[in-house]
Amino acid sequence: MQTQLADFIRDTPAGREAEAILRKCVHCGFCTATCPTYQLLGDELDGPRGRIYLIKQMVEGETASAKTRLHLDRCLTCRACETTCPSGVQYGRLLDIGRELAVKKAPRSGLDALTRSVLKHFLPRPWLFKPTLKLGQWARPLLPAALRAKVPPPRAAGAWPAPTRARRMLVLAGCVQPALQPDINAAAARVLDRAGISLLTAAKAGCCGALPFHLDDIEAAKKDARRNIDAWWPLLEDGVEAIVMTASGCGVQVRDYAHLLQDDRRYALKAARVALATRDIGETVAAEGERLLPLLDAAAAAQPRTRLAFHAPCTLQHGQKIRGVVEALLTAAGFELTPVADAHLCCGSAGTYSVLQPQIAMRLRDNKLAALSAGRPQRIASANIGCITHLQSGTALPVRHWIELLDERLSQ
Ligand code: SF4
Ligand code: SF4
Structure with a gap:
């Protein structure tokens, strides 16, 4: 797809990346068939091809409205369209660029801005989220059914094996998962212990950054990435083999650190190594098939x-x-x-x-x-x-x- 970048974005990394992605799209529409929001809403602008067109208009200098932003907001970032696309269009990256532009051109206001701000500050902070969840769990029997369904009952983590194995891997604790289901990482530690691997957490690591990233705060996402890299780096230098993700959503984000911090002179190389060391728990367990x-x-x-x-x-x-x-x-x-x-x-x-x-x-x-x-x-x-x-x-x-x-x- 031929694109004439506007002056404001022509000589920027985002502009170059958007142009390269847009050039690959031949507008065939195969992706539309597998898009969940297009299937539900039936509007071309709520499918990948329509959204790509909206982003093309923005990088070519056209104004964006709240309606443009809404069509981009309705995208789940599920990337089913990427799997379907025969031309290898990296829709997810283009959407990130498009969303940033849409918010700059048509800033959020009112309840939308407030809700995003609350989510961004509340969810990634365990010291806020955990006590609130505990309160909700305590009051669970009294909550209306719709709210009760959103508050899972408390779970015990079970024993975490002592870190005695010669082989060691890190696991991301994450932000909401340890409060909602502490048993997930403990189960991963027990399974890997049977394969002769100790699973460790780094005390200073926290949210992977996906939450702020998808709530329009790229700088906060970069800050989370740098903090995690700083927490993991000494252990990687000390021979830890991999950084294991038990939440696939966090896995996508951490694998993207190399791209997120590519222009950061202090962190770019470290971010690339962290991204390379990142493994989903499924890949990790499958790789230990001989023992498991x-x-x-x-x-x-x-x-x-x-x-x-x-x-x-x-x-x-x-x-x-x-x-x-x-x-x-x-x-x-x-x-x-x-x-x-x-x-x-x-x-x-x-x-x-x-x-x-x-x-x-x-x-x-x-x-x-x-x-x-x-x-x-x-x-x-x-x-x-x-x-x-x-x-x-x-x-x-x-x-x-x-x-x-x-x-x-x-x-x-
Ligand atoms: S993103 Fe891929 S599948 Fe969708 S219209 Fe463009 S080339 Fe076709
Ligand atoms: S990421 Fe998912 S919801 Fe968004 S356009 Fe692609 S298929 Fe549709």
Whole structure:
């Protein structure tokens, strides 16, 4: 697609990147067919091709309105369109550029600006989020059903193995996950301990930066990235093999540190190394197959098969392009995976999307739950805290992180 960049962006890294991405798009529209918001809303401007056109207009100097911003806000950043695109258009990167421009050209105001500000300051701060969640959990029986569904009951983490193994890896604690489901990282530590790996956390690491990044605060996201790099660096220098992500949404963000900090002279090289050392827990467990597969085989032989529906988060299948890995591990552990139609579609969680675009998010959740339930599973599993919490708010079936299920199998 031929683009004439306007003066304000022509000689900038964002302008050059946008032009290179736009040049690849041949406007064929294949991506539209797999876009969840286009499927629901039926408006070309709520599909990838339409949004690409809106961004092209902005970089060519046309003004943007609140309506332009709304069409970009309604995008889930699920990147299903990237998976479908035959021309390799990096839609996600283009959207980041487009959103930044849309907010500059048509600044947010009123309730929209206030909600985003509250989310940005509240969620990534455990000292604020954790006590509020505890209060909600305490008052849970008294809450109205709609609110109760959003407050999960408290969970115990279980034992974290002593860090005695010769091989060591780091795990990102994250921001909301340790409060909502502390058992996820503890389960990952127990599974990896069986493979001869100690999983460690770095006390000063925190939110991966995805929350502020998607709430228009790129500088705060960069600050989070630098803080995490500083926390992890001494351990990487000391021989830690990898930085493991148990939330696929965080995995996408940390793998992107190299791009986020590419113009930062002090951090660019470190960010590139951190991005290279980042692994999803699925890849990590699969790579230890020699030690773990015999244990999983034995567990599968000793325990009854459980029917399980797996929801692959967009950040796993489209963002990190990891497909089939978790499913293979669950099958090896003796779970019978039920068929799930339209597995490429987003569940509607998408970070804070379910708060900011609740109507679309709920419709997507209900569609996803119908697809997941069609094979009559006994449980649902996923790989990202946001998807797990969002799906659990709409079903009585237990929704768990798959690593907890693997740990459970290996512990019996
Ligand atoms: S993004 Fe890809 S699939 Fe979509 S219109 Fe452009 S070239 Fe076609
Ligand atoms: S990222 Fe997802 S919601 Fe956004 S345009 Fe692509 S397919 Fe549609």
